[in-house]
Amino acid sequence: MNTILVVDDDAHILKLVNIHLVQAGYSVIQASCAEDAFHKLETTLPDLAIVDVMMPGMNGFELTKILNEDYNIPVLLLTAKGEIEDKEKGFSAGSDDYVVKPFEPRELLFRVAAILRRFDKKNQETFEVGDMFIDRRSFEVTIGKQTLMLPLKEFELLALLASRPNQVFPRATIMEQIWGFDYEGDEQTLNTHIKRIRERLTKHTTCVTITTVRGVGYKLEVNGAC
Template sequence: MKTILIADDDKHIQTLLQHVITLEGYRVVQAGDGLEAKAKLEQEAVDLAVIDIMMPNMDGLTLCEHIRSQYDIPIILLTAKDQLPDKEQGYRRGTDDYVTKPFEPKELMFRIKALFRRYSVASSDKIRLNRLVIDRQNYEVSDGRSDILLPMKEFELLAQLAQYPGRLFSREDLIRLVWGEDYEGDERTVDVHIKRLRQRFTDYQQDFTIQTVRGIGYKLEVGAP
């Protein structure tokens, strides 16, 4: 049974979400603020976090950034704000999705299930992008007829994006995940490698595309089968 963390200082929201999520067969862990949520994460094996932005002690953006640096789980930010700068901040801190209050509980469940499907791809050594298969264990990309040879960093960058289709990665995230914390170059190297990947896979745009989100970073979208 998957466990979902609900971090919100509104007791009514906590009660509503616990009811809806439990009915769908998930286990719920609750926290009333960011610090309590941080402690619960240390005590519990959590599979997904739903976080309100406006919380006492530690706000949702700070908690989101902490989770992204320590855990590899999906995150949904829950907020009453619906301004583009607020959403940009959320995505920069590492959220996977963004739901604005007031919301329909069913819509939130759709998003939770979609994120679980997206993250389940990462549990496999082989990632399928329609005709293409990325074999992370053997560092190979194949279309079923021939292998496509990639330099190591291009392969790792493609695999990182493909593990979580639809998830937005900032350039900072990609530098940290692909090049490492001690990388001393600038973020433009990400842009250069993305450009090369797009050139290599121009014949596979029906299978996947790498989209630019201006001012933030990149995400990979899988085409319809």
């Protein structure tokens, strides 16, 4: 299930968008402003953000730039502004689409679906990151001429981090997606798996590394020279 972050200071719009997204099968995180959105991002990493332009404090253009550059999250701007200059500003900030209020819920949904199809590596069977090729069909990781057969949880964890290179995954998000909501173990399990994956990668490549972001989680970094 894809998770969508909706950021809007209008409670009515938040409720409306939430209803239609949930009915369409999405999980929704609601935030009333940019500060609230950043707080939610500490524990959950969404697949897409729907952001209103006109908000108190940090506006939607500024928030979009940060979500795009620092979190690698695609953004659909939702706003009452329809002038070409505002659209240009939105796309320059890194938005992936633009919907003007008032909007038809069906239009919002098909635009959301279109963005997710372009960006959702979680459902891709194969993809490359640096010099590493990941095949979810065979559960194989290939680096150069070496094929690694990892234990299932290690493979799933590496594939998750690699699905968004240079993107920080909160520890809670990783635990939820790899071990599930009802996992009764502690976070030491995650630490152990990360350590084992690092040891395997170190033997075969310098192009990709897993970095600890203290107090937040982990990210897979790609060496720009590779």
